[in-house]
Amino acid sequence: MTNAPYGELERHFARLSQVWDVIAMLHWDMAAMMPQGGAEARGEQLATLKVLAHEILTAAAMADLLAAAEGQMVDLDDWQRANLREMRRIWTHATAVTPELVAALSKASAACEMQWRRAKDESDFAAVLGPAKAVLELVREAAQAKGEALGCAPYDALLDEHEPGARAAEIDPVFNDLAEFLPGFLGEVLDHQASLPAPVPLEGPFDEDAQRRLCVELMKVVGFDFDHGRLDISHHPFCGGVAEDVRITTRYTTDDFMPAVMGVLHETGHALYEQGLPKTWRHQPVGQARGMALHESQSLLVEMQACRSREFITFMAPLLRRAFGGGGEAWEAENLYRLYTRVEPGMIRVDADEVTYPCHVIMRYRLEQAIIAGDLAFEDLPGAWNDALEGFLGLRPANDGEGCLQDIHWYDGAWGYFPTYSLGAMAAAQLFDAARRADADTMARLGKGDFTTVIAWLRDNVHAQGSRPTTLELLLAATGKPLDPGLYRKHLRDRYLGS
Amino acid sequence: MTNAPYGELERHFARLSQVWDVIAMLHWDMAAMMPQGGAEARGEQLATLKVLAHEILTAAAMADLLAAAEGQMVDLDDWQRANLREMRRIWTHATAVTPELVAALSKASAACEMQWRRAKDESDFAAVLGPAKAVLELVREAAQAKGEALGCAPYDALLDEHEPGARAAEIDPVFNDLAEFLPGFLGEVLDHQASLPAPVPLEGPFDEDAQRRLCVELMKVVGFDFDHGRLDISHHPFCGGVAEDVRITTRYTTDDFMPAVMGVLHETGHALYEQGLPKTWRHQPVGQARGMALHESQSLLVEMQACRSREFITFMAPLLRRAFGGGGEAWEAENLYRLYTRVEPGMIRVDADEVTYPCHVIMRYRLEQAIIAGDLAFEDLPGAWNDALEGFLGLRPANDGEGCLQDIHWYDGAWGYFPTYSLGAMAAAQLFDAARRADADTMARLGKGDFTTVIAWLRDNVHAQGSRPTTLELLLAATGKPLDPGLYRKHLRDRYLGS
Numbered sequence: 001m002t003n004a005p006y007g008e009l010e011r012h013f014a015r016l017s018q019v020w021d022v023i024a025m026l027h028w029d030m031a032a033m034m035p036q037g038g039a040e041a042r043g044e045q046l047a048t049l050k051v052l053a054h055e056i057l058t059a060a061a062m063a064d065l066l067a068a069a070e071g072q073m074v075d076l077d078d079w080q081r082a083n084l085r086e087m088r089r090i091w092t093h094a095t096a097v098t099p100e101l102v103a104a105l106s107k108a109s110a111a112c113e114m115q116w117r118r119a120k121d122e123s124d125f126a127a128v129l130g131p132a133k134a135v136l137e138l139v140r141e142a143a144q145a146k147g148e149a150l151g152c153a154p155y156d157a158l159l160d161e162h163e164p165g166a167r168a169a170e171i172d173p174v175f176n177d178l179a180e181f182l183p184g185f186l187g188e189v190l191d192h193q194a195s196l197p198a199p200v201p202l203e204g205p206f207d208e209d210a211q212r213r214l215c216v217e218l219m220k221v222v223g224f225d226f227d228h229g230r231l232d233i234s235h236h237p238f239c240g241g242v243a244e245d246v247r248i249t250t251r252y253t254t255d256d257f258m259p260a261v262m263g264v265l266h267e268t269g270h271a272l273y274e275q276g277l278p279k280t281w282r283h284q285p286v287g288q289a290r291g292m293a294l295h296e297s298q299s300l301l302v303e304m305q306a307c308r309s310r311e312f313i314t315f316m317a318p319l320l321r322r323a324f325g326g327g328g329e330a331w332e333a334e335n336l337y338r339l340y341t342r343v344e345p346g347m348i349r350v351d352a353d354e355v356t357y358p359c360h361v362i363m364r365y366r367l368e369q370a371i372i373a374g375d376l377a378f379e380d381l382p383g384a385w386n387d388a389l390e391g392f393l394g395l396r397p398a399n400d401g402e403g404c405l406q407d408i409h410w411y412d413g414a415w416g417y418f419p420t421y422s423l424g425a426m427a428a429a430q431l432f433d434a435a436r437r438a439d440a441d442t443m444a445r446l447g448k449g450d451f452t453t454v455i456a457w458l459r460d461n462v463h464a465q466g467s468r469p470t471t472l473e474l475l476l477a478a479t480g481k482p483l484d485p486g487l488y489r490k491h492l493r494d495r496y497l498g499s
Numbered sequence: 500m501t502n503a504p505y506g507e508l509e510r511h512f513a514r515l516s517q518v519w520d521v522i523a524m525l526h527w528d529m530a531a532m533m534p535q536g537g538a539e540a541r542g543e544q545l546a547t548l549k550v551l552a553h554e555i556l557t558a559a560a561m562a563d564l565l566a567a568a569e570g571q572m573v574d575l576d577d578w579q580r581a582n583l584r585e586m587r588r589i590w591t592h593a594t595a596v597t598p599e600l601v602a603a604l605s606k607a608s609a610a611c612e613m614q615w616r617r618a619k620d621e622s623d624f625a626a627v628l629g630p631a632k633a634v635l636e637l638v639r640e641a642a643q644a645k646g647e648a649l650g651c652a653p654y655d656a657l658l659d660e661h662e663p664g665a666r667a668a669e670i671d672p673v674f675n676d677l678a679e680f681l682p683g684f685l686g687e688v689l690d691h692q693a694s695l696p697a698p699v700p701l702e703g704p705f706d707e708d709a710q711r712r713l714c715v716e717l718m719k720v721v722g723f724d725f726d727h728g729r730l731d732i733s734h735h736p737f738c739g740g741v742a743e744d745v746r747i748t749t750r751y752t753t754d755d756f757m758p759a760v761m762g763v764l765h766e767t768g769h770a771l772y773e774q775g776l777p778k779t780w781r782h783q784p785v786g787q788a789r790g791m792a793l794h795e796s797q798s799l800l801v802e803m804q805a806c807r808s809r810e811f812i813t814f815m816a817p818l819l820r821r822a823f824g825g826g827g828e829a830w831e832a833e834n835l836y837r838l839y840t841r842v843e844p845g846m847i848r849v850d851a852d853e854v855t856y857p858c859h860v861i862m863r864y865r866l867e868q869a870i871i872a873g874d875l876a877f878e879d880l881p882g883a884w885n886d887a888l889e890g891f892l893g894l895r896p897a898n899d900g901e902g903c904l905q906d907i908h909w910y911d912g913a914w915g916y917f918p919t920y921s922l923g924a925m926a927a928a929q930l931f932d933a934a935r936r937a938d939a940d941t942m943a944r945l946g947k948g949d950f951t952t953v954i955a956w957l958r959d960n961v962h963a964q965g966s967r968p969t970t971l972e973l974l975l976a977a978t979g980k981p982l983d984p985g986l987y988r989k990h991l992r993d994r995y996l997g998s
Contacts, residue, residue, distance in 0.1 A: 015547060018543060018544050018547035018548075019547065019548075019551075021540070021544055022521060022525065022544050022547075022548060025525060025528065025544070026521065026524060029524060029528065033532070033729065034744060035725060035726050035727060035728060035729060035744060036726055037724065037726035037727035037728075037743060037744065038727060038728075038740075038741075038743050038744030040743065041520070041741055041742075041743035041744060042744070044517060045517050045520055045521050045524070048514060048517035048518065048521075049517075049518075049521060052518075052551060225536065226534060227534055227535055227536035228534060228536035228537060229534060229536075229537075230532065230534060241537075242537070242540055242544075243540075244536060244537050244539065244540035245533060245534060245536065245537030245540060245541070
């Protein structure tokens, strides 16, 4: 039996979870299905639901219920206590902002997202500047208010939305070290790569339907359950929907099937996390994914650690040949491995290789810090972006479509999100290292397309934990230490300077 | 300026409308996109939203607000008064049932619908009997409660949900007359048809993609705006979504393209009604479609009155030939017209011709009256269904898949809905007659694929009226008289006993 105030909180949060699930489904539909003319109405629907959620969360009784439940913690078990801690955290975020701000931000983001799609296609930053500044203004207002409630800087408050407990003061040194390590390492990798015979390129075009069928086949190999999910198309690939009905999206181009295939495997990693969360706590805060850094660790573990390994690519090679009727040297496993681990500085984050990817993230992290702090005006973003990329990778975008318009995040209101990608990459290396230590046959199994032990290990050590431990506690329990960037560097050195 | 209680009611109902819109989108997704494993979660989402809607509608303040606004009617204009009348009607329906019953009915319907899909495919009535009886029990409970609130019989209360003001006592004589007229008329039609040369059948198979492209082309001809809608596939074709984003579904079979083409044109009629509702009143009760009989009149006017006319089929013939590479006598307009107006008694309502269709409706109407009244047990439905069909059309289903499992309605909780199909058919004949009198060139225009004047007439006389007039008032204003089944019989005689 749960005590009365705690039990009542569970009922409120269960209802809240249902509303959030509906919001998730409508977001998927907006990206994958909705005609453009439906955008305004959808914006209103989402705004209404977000205000309803906000009202449930900030109802007058909530503060007293939280205080009363916290006064009776002795009656609660571990999961319930962690649930109560998460309820308090979510409530603090929510009560920091007014319902009017929540509604305005939702509507502005939906309007801006639609405008961004056109602006990106036409490389027209000016076309989205107005809507994007409107979103930014509201994001800064929310960050200010939440910073005050959480006792942290506005940008930290944005980080905390995506990765609870994350603070710039802790991320800065890690990213600064990485920013120092990467340029030299990249040079070594490019030299090493140049010393090997160049991989033979694959000749397209690659039929989009064949790509789709292959993606479905590979999703099943990794463990995606199509009775509880779908694969569709959207501009910006993502994993959406709800745990019982996960909606993955990707995009295809006939020039190259690699982005779609690896993108889908990446989203499958996210999907498995959602599908593996503790069912008992499905509609409670403690039953949700721990944070976006760990979420990204799951997608990167599947994509980067497992699926780009020589072992898995050797398993995948005949499937690729069959899918596209490929043959000859170009389609041999070793050549495919070299293509799939090719390092080549480029403009586009989502197409970036594993070595240059953190450069894309760190520059966005620094740019958004400057913008939120008011040190960089949003209208000056294109130039600042191009300078930053040139500084890191020696490349300058020819237009904003391949520059500051390439990612949906800022235009959709997701500020403070980018650093989770590289925090996730480091956590992925560390978790995969632990999984391999737990089962010495891990790599041999991946070579047969057998993900059972690695997924089982993740189920136990990550997925089924939900939000009961903090990210730090989870890493300690699963791997024996806090976040250790050294394992990430070791992974990069092994893969890119090894044989 | 609106007075205070009325203005506050408008705000509550605007929010309610947004929640209903979200429910509509999730229903579309459930039928057209959702994997089967998502059903239980979707049922919970829908139940939560319906309870939220119910709470908005039945909030403690609502009764006082309605009474206060009704006491100040002198301050309201025509539209506002009609809006207030509709608010009262909706509120009466809602307050008659408990939130628990609303939630239970929503969950039971979602669960039953999924079960029904399998049961229908496998012709296994027993597999859906349990869930269907659970739905029925809850429907009867709701009908009882609403009947008491509205001062009418339980079955009338169900009718009133779909067609406000409709009562069995008024439908019975109309349907009884029709039931008397049809068997003899059907005999005449079959004799007349037999006296003409038999139409040449079209040779399949017909590519599904080609069918889809043709459907899209024809939807555009009629006036469907694809920037504000989509066409997808579902087991049971329907028109869903919201006014700004109408989601039409159909199903294809390679044996025959006619069901898909005419089904899509039918749903396009529904869609045009939604797209033409008064935008000023978009999220108020008075801005909604008048009722399901008038809604059906719009789909049948487009499908049966306009698109199955000799004139439109003559326009469509070359499009059909191009779509499927058809040629020769079978693909001549006159042969296609005879195929598209062929009368042939069959088992399936949605495939039925215009002459036998009312027989399907009337037998369902009588069966559901008997079931709701408790005179027929649901487990006895298969036999009663087969007897009824045999009585009307001389045919007996070989299994329940082509019998009492063919329609989604009862399994999805929609009792009291069937009669609106034939009420709609009669209204369609009457409205089309008036539209033709308003523009003598109507049929010549349809022969060129020009729907502009007929749609403009519908926009003014039906769509833009929303729910301001009652169905009777709308028919009087648009056609000069109340529902006149004589015009429907005249239409049938002209088309099926004419040249």
